[in-house]
Amino acid sequence: MTKKCNKFEALFTFSDEETLKAHIAECPDCKAEYDKMNRVSDLIQEVKPHYKNNNKFNAVKVACVLFALLVGGTTLEIANMNYNILDEIKYGQQFTAEDLGFQTDDYGLIMVDGE
DSSP: OOOOOOOHHHHHHHSOHHHHHHHHHHOHHHHHHHHHHHHHHHHHHHHHHHHHHHHHHHHHHHHHHHHHHHHHHHHHHHHHHOHHHHHHHHHSSOOOTTTTTOOBOTTSOBOOOOO
C-alpha cells in the first residue's frame, strides 16, 4: 500500500512554477490533482461571461431600489418635519391641540394638572 503524495497544495501555494511543474512531471498523484484543478478552472472560465452579465443586471436593480428608497425616505422625512404640512396633506386642514379636544393655555400648549 503506497502513500498518496500531499505536496501539491504546498508547492502550488508557496513554490515557484518551475518547481511545481518539475514535481508534477514525476508524481502521478500531483499530476492528477493538477489536471483536476485545470478542468475546474476551464469550467469557471466558460461560465464567467454569463456570470458577469448577470451581475450588471443585478446592479441596475439594486441601484433602482436604493434610489426609490432615498427619494421616498427623503419625501416622508420632509413631510414629518412639518406636522402642519402632513395634516394638510392627510386631512385637508391644519389641526391644533384645541381641535383635538385637549385643554390648552394662552400659548396653545397642552395643559397638564400638576398633582
